[in-house]
Amino acid sequence: xxxxxxxxEEFNYVTKPDEQEHIEGLFASGxxxxxxxxxxxxxxxxxxxxxxxxxxxxEDYAANIVLDDGLIAGMAIVGVKFRDNIIFVPEVLxxxxxxxxxxxxxxxxxxxxxxxxxxxxxxxxVKGDLHDIxxxxxxxxLRGGGFSVHDLGVDTKPDDFIDAVMEHGAxxxxxxxxxxxxxxxxxxxxxxxxxxxxREEVKIMVGGAPVTQEFADEMGADAYGANAIDCVQKxxxxxxxxxxx
Amino acid sequence: MIDIxxxxxxxxxxxxxxxxxxxxxxxxxxxxxxxxxxxxxYVDAPFPDACRNPELNAKLALTGHTELGFDSIAPYFSxxxxxxxxxxxxxxxxxxNWPTVRMGNPIWKSISDIKIPSGFLEHQDNVAxxxxxxxxxxxxxxxxxxxxxxxxxxxLAYHVFxxxxxxxxxxxxxxxTKKILRKLKEITILFGQAQIDSGADVLxxxxxxxxxxxxxxxxxxFLLEIHQELVEDLKVPLILHICGRTVDRMPSIAKTGMAAFxxxxxxxxxxxxxxxxEGIRLVGNINNPETLYSKTPEDVRQEVxxxxxxxxxxxxxxxAIPLKTKIENLLAIPxxxxxxVSNKFQS
Numbered sequence: 001x002x003x004x005x006x007x008x009e010e011f012n013y014v015t016k017p018d019e020q021e022h023i024e025g026l027f028a029s030g031x032x033x034x035x036x037x038x039x040x041x042x043x044x045x046x047x048x049x050x051x052x053x054x055x056x057x058x059e060d061y062a063a064n065i066v067l068d069d070g071l072i073a074g075m076a077i078v079g080v081k082f083r084d085n086i087i088f089v090p091e092v093l094x095x096x097x098x099x100x101x102x103x104x105x106x107x108x109x110x111x112x113x114x115x116x117x118x119x120x121x122x123x124x125x126v127k128g129d130l131h132d133i134x135x136x137x138x139x140x141x142l143r144g145g146g147f148s149v150h151d152l153g154v155d156t157k158p159d160d161f162i163d164a165v166m167e168h169g170a171x172x173x174x175x176x177x178x179x180x181x182x183x184x185x186x187x188x189x190x191x192x193x194x195x196x197x198x199r200e201e202v203k204i205m206v207g208g209a210p211v212t213q214e215f216a217d218e219m220g221a222d223a224y225g226a227n228a229i230d231c232v233q234k235x236x237x238x239x240x241x242x243x244x245x
Numbered sequence: 246m247i248d249i250x251x252x253x254x255x256x257x258x259x260x261x262x263x264x265x266x267x268x269x270x271x272x273x274x275x276x277x278x279x280x281x282x283x284x285x286x287y288v289d290a291p292f293p294d295a296c297r298n299p300e301l302n303a304k305l306a307l308t309g310h311t312e313l314g315f316d317s318i319a320p321y322f323s324x325x326x327x328x329x330x331x332x333x334x335x336x337x338x339x340x341x342n343w344p345t346v347r348m349g350n351p352i353w354k355s356i357s358d359i360k361i362p363s364g365f366l367e368h369q370d371n372v373a374x375x376x377x378x379x380x381x382x383x384x385x386x387x388x389x390x391x392x393x394x395x396x397x398x399x400x401l402a403y404h405v406f407x408x409x410x411x412x413x414x415x416x417x418x419x420x421x422t423k424k425i426l427r428k429l430k431e432i433t434i435l436f437g438q439a440q441i442d443s444g445a446d447v448l449x450x451x452x453x454x455x456x457x458x459x460x461x462x463x464x465x466x467f468l469l470e471i472h473q474e475l476v477e478d479l480k481v482p483l484i485l486h487i488c489g490r491t492v493d494r495m496p497s498i499a500k501t502g503m504a505a506f507x508x509x510x511x512x513x514x515x516x517x518x519x520x521x522x523e524g525i526r527l528v529g530n531i532n533n534p535e536t537l538y539s540k541t542p543e544d545v546r547q548e549v550x551x552x553x554x555x556x557x558x559x560x561x562x563x564x565a566i567p568l569k570t571k572i573e574n575l576l577a578i579p580x581x582x583x584x585x586v587s588n589k590f591q592s
Contacts, residue, residue: 044416089458090412097413128342130349133408133458154349155336180534180567181342209457209489210534218539 002027004035010042013081023080026073033059037066037102038074042081044094050101063109071102075144079229082137089133092228096140103143117148119239120170122161124152126185131178134208134228138174141228142235147172158185158192165202172238174231175221177208186211187219203238207231247271249590255316256446259390262558263447263482263504263526270586271553271560272316273579275309276392276449276484276507276528278565280322282341283572284308291340292568296322297369299376306381310389312572314579317447318385320377321394322565324451327436328396328404330368331361341568351407356421359405359428366439375443382444392484393445395437397452397475398429399468405429412458415467423467430471437479447482449507450475455489456511464494469501476502484528488564492520499524510536510548510563514555528559531578538567542577549581 002008002024014020027035033056040048049071056066078095081087121142125135132154139149150168152160161173173193177183186206193199206216207225216224222238225231251269253261258272285291288308290301306320323343329335334347353359365371374393381391396404402411402425415422437448452472454464476483482504490511491498498506499521506525508517510532517527531537531548549560560582566575 085456085460088456088460088463090416090463093409093413094416128338130336130345130347131408132349133412136409179343179345180538180565181569183534183567184569212535215534 001030002035003030003032004039006043007035007039010039010077010081013084013086014077015084016080019080023073023076026069026076029069031069033061034066034069034073037070038077041071041074041095041098041102042077044091044098046094046098046101049098050104053102053105057105057109063106063113064115066102067106067110071099071106072144072146075099075141079141079144079232083227083229089137092137092140096137099140099144118146119172119235120148120150120168121172121174121235122150122152122164122168122170123174123176124156124161124164125154125176125178126182126189127155127157128185129177129179129182130154131208132176134178135174135176137228138176138207138225138231141232142174145232145236147232147235158189161189162192162196162198165198171202172235173202173204174225174235175204175206177206177211180210183208183210183215184219186216186221190220205231205234205238247586247589249586254388255310256385256388256390259316259559260446260482263484265526265558271558271582272390273314273582274317274390274392274528274559274561275315275319276394276486276561277451278319278322279309279313279315279562279575280305280568281566281570281572281575282568284312285340287312292322292342293337293339293344296326296337296344297373299373299380302373302377303380303384306377307384310385313575317390317392318381319392319394319449320381321374321449324394324396324400325404326370326374327365327432328401329370330365331401331405331432333404343565343568346404348403348407351405351410353405354410356425356428359425361432361435365432366435371436371439375439378440378443378445390446391444392447392449393437393440393443394449394451395433395440395479397433397450397468397485398426398471399452399454401429401432402426403453408458415459415463419466426467426471430474433475434478437475441479441481445481447484447504448479449484449486450503451486453487454494455487456491456493457489461493461497465497469497472498472501472503486564492516495520496522496524501525505559507561508563514552514557518556526558527556528561529557530563531561533563533566533570537562537570537574540574542573542580545574545577546581546584549578550585553582553585 205223290305
């Protein structure tokens, strides 16, 4: 149940019944401190999020509860607002910064506890392309969704994707491109996985401003993510299949 | 209005269309880039050299007129020339990819860092454009419109401050952001004026406040006034270019006083025309990654017809084309315009 007044207003932006149900479920405990964390994350108050997360941990809230019921729950509303063009990249960036402020307190505890991530994803912008903002938003949302993400950065060679998959045992690869000249490098990377005999071991998703479902199909990708929230959904879909876990 | 009895040069056709005056047919223009690998090979002027050497640059730019039959030529193929001159770290790439600024390693952090280097206009990568315009002016002898290009302050800010730091600053300190944009505008004017002095007939102002990144309100808050000022400062017709979904900010763009707006295929021609009304002419919006890159001349023709039927005044690819675009698809653009005019006035 959502009790926090500001959060109630933010929740009004969630209009799809299935998403309302899902997000209400994330706030089912009705804990005001978690809702305060979520609200401050949505509004990009990074200092406040850091303080509140630390306070929660000091009060013996479990780290995974703070992550799920505070940070991830808040980020779920951010994702919906972003997808629906209620907010844009700058507003998402300040929420991401707030998430990071909270994660600085949570991550060491989670790492020490050995909690398994939902899945492991390798992310990178393809060879020849130096644009990374879309990729970074996807990474932030994926981490918010419980995935372990290894970011290869920009201008990523096909072999680097392959090496990272082997090194981290990842079953999902995400590629981004902003330029029409570099989009074909998604196909080149997919071919490299085929040549390495690893295509069946990974699910490959692609995205970026000029990329379309049609293009993704032509390249032989397993999925196209139209936006960051879609990217997380596709990764979750993979995680429920044999290859995605 | 189209008056097929008019006999216009390519340049006149472009200038008339930009001014909202009568034309004999809608011009085919290229506010961003139509150089391809095929054309680079044809005139032996490959990237990145053609971006940095004025003679090679002019050879390649001229193919827009000689080989493709477009009404304009545009020697600035990418979006990085002045950023290179400012000292940004560059990745020059090869002929099948555009040079790019390494925005992950920005050169400036705050407004106090903004300094235009002495000799900015004499930098190799700026001279490549201004000298190329001189050469093209001699070559085309006033028959073809020469489109210069100077980056708007928003795009420059991405290059010199990095995209994420700049967008974060826009939320953390909007007033500082506005001051930064005003200072960067000086660079836009400086390089733009240099191209006018070299002979550019028109200037394109790419300023990527796209709907893929920021809201329409951002355009109003940060850029509308600056763009209006550019119209006062640069005394040639200006074409604003913003990629992506922009229909929400088109009514504001129509108030800039610029001659035209170069728009993306993510916006339907009909909705774009409705959004701008009589305020500004539209240039566009043939889809690049699918239609021009991978479909057929017939698909190109259909998109050209759709734009013309909607009233788009100048026909162009939506943005800089994929460098491996087939020439036959580019040739299909002016062919389709001619066919459309012929059909329209026969019936």
